Amino acid sequence: MVLSAEFIPASADSLLSEFSERAADLGVVVERVADSDEAAARIRRFGTELDVERVAVSAELIAAAPSLKLGLDRRNLAAEVPDDAARVREAPFGASLGLAGIAETGSILLAEASLPDRAIGMLVAVQVIVCRTATLVPSLDQAAALLRALAARPGGAYATLVTGPSRTADIERVLTVGVQGPARLIVLFVDELS
Amino acid sequence: MNQLQTSRVDAHPTTSFAERYERALANQRLSINLTNFQQAWKAARAEAFREADFDELRDRLKTVKTDVVTNLEAYLTQFRLAAEAAGATVHFAADAAAAAGVVRDLALRYAVRVVAKSKSMVSEEVELNHALAEVGIDAVETDLGEWIVQLRSERPSHMVMPAVHLSRQEVGDIFSTALGRDISREQIGDQVQAARDEIRKVFFTAGMGVTGANALVAETGTVLMVTNEGNGRLCSSLPPVHVVLAGIEKLIPTFDDAMVQLRLLARSGTAQRLTSYSTFITGPSAGHEMHIVLVDNGRRRMAAMPEFQEALHCIRCAACANVCPPYREVGGHVFGHIYTGAIGLVVTPFHHGLDAAAGPQSLCLSCNACETVCPVGIPLPRQILDVRALVIEAKGMPVAKRTMLGTLARPKLADRMFRLGSRAQLPMTRGRRFVRARRVPILRRQTRWRSLPALVSRPLRDRLHAETVPYLIPVLSSPAAGMMVGYFPGCMTDRLYPEQGKAIVAAFQKLGVRVLFPPGLNCCGLPANNSGDARHAKWMARQTIRALEQENVEVIVSGSASCVATMAQDYLHLFRHEPSWLARAERLSTKVMDFTSFLDRVVRLPAGSLDDGERETVTYHDSCQGLNALGLRAEPRRILESVMGCELRELTESSLCCGFGGSFSFEYPEVAERLLNRKLDDAASTGANTLVTDNQGCIMHLRGGCDAAGRRLNVWHLAELVDARLTMIAAAQEESD
Ligand code: SF4
Numbered sequence: 037m038v039l040s041a042e043f044i045p046a047s048a049d050s051l052l053s054e055f056s057e058r059a060a061d062l063g064v065v066v067e068r069v070a071d072s073d074e075a076a077a078r079i080r081r082f083g084t085e086l087d088v089e090r091v092a093v094s095a096e097l098i099a100a101a102p103s104l105k106l107g108l109d110r111r112n113l114a115a116e117v118p119d120d121a122a123r124v125r126e127a128p129f130g131a132s133l134g135l136a137g138i139a140e141t142g143s144i145l146l147a148e149a150s151l152p153d154r155a156i157g158m159l160v161a162v163q164v165i166v167c168r169t170a171t172l173v174p175s176l177d178q179a180a181a182l183l184r185a186l187a188a189r190p191g192g193a194y195a196t197l198v199t200g201p202s203r204t205a206d207i208e209r210v211l212t213v214g215v216q217g218p219a220r221l222i223v224l225f226v227d228e229l230s
Numbered sequence: 231m232n233q234l235q236t237s238r239v240d241a242h243p244t245t246s247f248a249e250r251y252e253r254a255l256a257n258q259r260l261s262i263n264l265t266n267f268q269q270a271w272k273a274a275r276a277e278a279f280r281e282a283d284f285d286e287l288r289d290r291l292k293t294v295k296t297d298v299v300t301n302l303e304a305y306l307t308q309f310r311l312a313a314e315a316a317g318a319t320v321h322f323a324a325d326a327a328a329a330a331g332v333v334r335d336l337a338l339r340y341a342v343r344v345v346a347k348s349k350s351m352v353s354e355e356v357e358l359n360h361a362l363a364e365v366g367i368d369a370v371e372t373d374l375g376e377w378i379v380q381l382r383s384e385r386p387s388h389m390v391m392p393a394v395h396l397s398r399q400e401v402g403d404i405f406s407t408a409l410g411r412d413i414s415r416e417q418i419g420d421q422v423q424a425a426r427d428e429i430r431k432v433f434f435t436a437g438m439g440v441t442g443a444n445a446l447v448a449e450t451g452t453v454l455m456v457t458n459e460g461n462g463r464l465c466s467s468l469p470p471v472h473v474v475l476a477g478i479e480k481l482i483p484t485f486d487d488a489m490v491q492l493r494l495l496a497r498s499g500t501a502q503r504l505t506s507y508s509t510f511i512t513g514p515s516a517g518h519e520m521h522i523v524l525v526d527n528g529r530r531r532m533a534a535m536p537e538f539q540e541a542l543h544c545i546r547c548a549a550c551a552n553v554c555p556p557y558r559e560v561g562g563h564v565f566g567h568i569y570t571g572a573i574g575l576v577v578t579p580f581h582h583g584l585d586a587a588a589g590p591q592s593l594c595l596s597c598n599a600c601e602t603v604c605p606v607g608i609p610l611p612r613q614i615l616d617v618r619a620l621v622i623e624a625k626g627m628p629v630a631k632r633t634m635l636g637t638l639a640r641p642k643l644a645d646r647m648f649r650l651g652s653r654a655q656l657p658m659t660r661g662r663r664f665v666r667a668r669r670v671p672i673l674r675r676q677t678r679w680r681s682l683p684a685l686v687s688r689p690l691r692d693r694l695h696a697e698t699v700p701y702l703i704p705v706l707s708s709p710a711a712g713m714m715v716g717y718f719p720g721c722m723t724d725r726l727y728p729e730q731g732k733a734i735v736a737a738f739q740k741l742g743v744r745v746l747f748p749p750g751l752n753c754c755g756l757p758a759n760n761s762g763d764a765r766h767a768k769w770m771a772r773q774t775i776r777a778l779e780q781e782n783v784e785v786i787v788s789g790s791a792s793c794v795a796t797m798a799q800d801y802l803h804l805f806r807h808e809p810s811w812l813a814r815a816e817r818l819s820t821k822v823m824d825f826t827s828f829l830d831r832v833v834r835l836p837a838g839s840l841d842d843g844e845r846e847t848v849t850y851h852d853s854c855q856g857l858n859a860l861g862l863r864a865e866p867r868r869i870l871e872s873v874m875g876c877e878l879r880e881l882t883e884s885s886l887c888c889g890f891g892g893s894f895s896f897e898y899p900e901v902a903e904r905l906l907n908r909k910l911d912d913a914a915s916t917g918a919n920t921l922v923t924d925n926q927g928c929i930m931h932l933r934g935g936c937d938a939a940g941r942r943l944n945v946w947h948l949a950e951l952v953d954a955r956l957t958m959i960a961a962a963q964e965e966s967d
């Protein structure tokens with residue numbers, strides 16, 4: 037994914053702080069870590085909090101960050117790559133790869149090609165999205181360029197800007213999270229993803 | 231699944247409009263739920279747009295959508311080719327039956343038993359569930375609100391919040407019945423959990439997912455769909471066949487344009503920065519099928535009519551319902567037909583026929599609030615009047631109303647009738663300014679809660695000279711001194727409140743402004759225009775233009791915000807097909823000005839210049855035409871607070887209509903009464919004894935309500951306050967001379 041460089045790159049720090057502020061409004065936990073191993077440690081910690089032994093991990097995330105899997109293995113959190121959406125139907129915990137962070141809205145761009153990968157973010161109760169810090173962009177205008185590039189791929193794409201957890205206010209306008217998708221969203225920005 | 235087979239399979243609502251209206255009024259919870267909703271939404275929306283420039287975004291999207299509607303066929307082709315290249319199949323459907331037929335045939339072809347549906351207004355429009363049920367296919371709504379109304383065999387009452395009319399207790403009841411076990415009637419969290427568990431089963435059993443589209447991105451053949459719950463992603467991913475139902479107007483050229491739409495849609499719809507999931511689907515997932523059904527069903531007809539074209543810009547955010555006063559009182563099952571809110575009144579004739587639109591459109595009281603929040607700037611109130619004109623043309627008008635408008639359009643006859651009326655009413659008024667409710671046996675529904683004003687025996691026209699000479703030395707010096715203005719009173723000032731007209735002229739006199747009152751001024755035509763009676767509206771507009779053209783003045787002032795909006799704005803639309811009158815109307819529109827604007831922009835009195843040192847406590851009611859049509863908000867407040875030194879105590883909902891709406895308050899007195907009482911309660915809670923406004927309709931309604939209920943609130947036109955202060959200053963100056 038190559039960004040169109042029409043904008044003046046803002047520093048990662050300022051983008052990250054804007055992102056974090058916007059995401060915090062939605063109850064999203066945002067953390068920045070140095071590398072995949074540190075990311076694995078964080079995921080392990082969240083797993084412990086949730087009292088789970090396994091995490092559903094997308095094939096794309098494993099491909100982009102093999103050492104993340106090693107880190108999880110080492111910490112005794114079983115990273116399972118689903119081969120079918122039904123496998124994650126009631127999964128409590130999952131991790132996916134984000135393609136970009138959008139500071140303006142605190143959104144993450146997801147675009148998994150395979151259905152089981154995609155199903156993680158649609159079905160698990162708590163989702164961790166792992167994203168390279170360098171993919172942070174200032175606004176939806178840069179997201180438009182990314183989305184265009186994705187859509188132009190042969191065979192198209194299925195892309196989503198995820199902005200906070202699944203929510204509804206359909207009953208008496210009372211905000212309730214976790215209707216069809218994750219009730220909790222955690223974004224880990226990783227400086228060196230390997 | 232069996233217990234869920236409660237698909238709303240009825241076609242259009244079978245109950246009549248009158249029955250639905252009565253039922254809505256009888257439902258005590260309804261307006262409470264909707265009031266809470268509207269108030270919370272308004273506050274949240276204002277907050278959401280604090281960091282985004284609404285006007286700028288709206289203008290951008292409007293430009294984009296105008297381009298789309300102008301080049302609709304070209305964009306459709308571009309979209310189709312790109313979507314097909316990505317592997318989707320594109321179908322075109324000329325009408326509702328064809329659209330539902332395409333989906334039904336696909337479902338049969340793939341031997342689908344259960345369809346998982348994400349929210350799609352087009353599927354409601356074409357009655358898809360009905361068509362599927364006919365062939366034994368169960369369509370299950372997966373959006374929580376849609377699912378709730380489906381279980382109740384209802385239609386969504388709101389385009390974004392389908393179950394906004396219901397309370398948690400009602401939801402608990404229907405869930406318990408549908409699921410055959412006890413679901414909490416109080417804990418919304420429990421209710422959501424129960425729905426999640428049931429709906430999740432559907433995703434895994436459905437052979438087809440049907441979704442709508444928020445936009446169709448032409449450059450890549452991409453379908454944009456937003457949901458907060460995430461059900462749209464599941465509908466479009468898990469079942470092997472994904473069908474998208476979309477109106478042909480949903481096109482948008484590029485992703486950049488889509489971002490503008492997203493920013494506006496999320497803030498306008500649910501006051502979010504961005505909806506939780508904004509999904510862009512280009513082509514089917516591997517091993518799956520994707521079909522896109524593009525529906526015309528009256529849209530090309532709209533595109534071909536200049537009056538209605540802009541309604542195709544709609545992004546279905548429902549903001550227009552969220553500010554609509556009658557919607558608040560009766561809900562979307564009455565205020566609309568499948569499509570609800572202001573836009574529903576406009577598009578219903580095209581999708582569902584004039585009969586379906588006839589009742590709902592008559593509930594619009596032309597307050598113009600909807601237009602101010604529409605994120606694509608659709609002139610909704612004007613379009614609703616154009617729908618009303620079509621309805622009147624096809625179905626005629628009640629005799630009494632037709633007679634009234636016909637009389638108003640004939641000045642000599644009207645004058646005789648008014649004078650006759652002022653004598654005939656004597657037994658009922660006994661010289662008071664009100665016709666009290668209990669004395670009017672025939673209009674009890676309309677007047678039980680509101681006294682009507684008495685007609686004056688000497689209208690303003692008998693009390694004003696053709697020219698009022700100003701003070702040689704103005705009481706206060708201002709840039710207006712030496713000016714000459716024309717004065718347009720309007721019929722309510724003329725026949726009901728001449729003292730307000732006198733106050734305006736007297737204030738001008740003291741400010742050194744020469745006032746001309748041209749002969750031949752009568753009604754501006756507003757009542758006819760708001761009734762969909764363009765013929766009489768034009769008669770009156772021509773009379774008014776002719777009369778005002780007699781005077782060679784730069785400015786024509788009126789104390790009626792409604793008349794000003796009619797003359798400055800509505801005339802241009804009335805004469806859109808008559809170039810010579812249009813030119814005259816345009817000239818007039820540059821000259822007419824309401825009293826408040828004249829005071830604020832032309833007279834420009836310095837701060838404190840009308841301050842009497844008493845710090846009078848007042849509250850201000852924004853008349854709909856003043857605020858929404860003329861854009862007055864800061865102006866009256868500057869005059870009251872800064873110039874006059876009043877303590878202004880704001881109403882909680884100062885912009886909410888008082889419920890008058892002209893003939894509306896006679897046709898829908900129950901709604902008018904509720905809105906009136908809201909306003910009067912709001913005023914009472916400010917603790918101010920004086921309410922100020924700028925429109926005679928509001929004054930009549932509010933004073934009438936106070937009189938009937940024995941409330942102690944003085945309702946004044948701003949001009950009356952201003953002239954009283956000027957009179958005091960003049961008296962003081964005389965004394966010191
Ligand atoms: S003009 Fe007022 S009453 Fe009519 S639809 Fe718009 S908001 Fe509702």
Ligand code: SF4
Pocket residue numbers: 498543544545546547548549550551571572573603604605606607608610
């Ligand atoms: S007409 Fe305007 S305000 Fe109403 S739903 Fe459409 S876009 Fe929203």
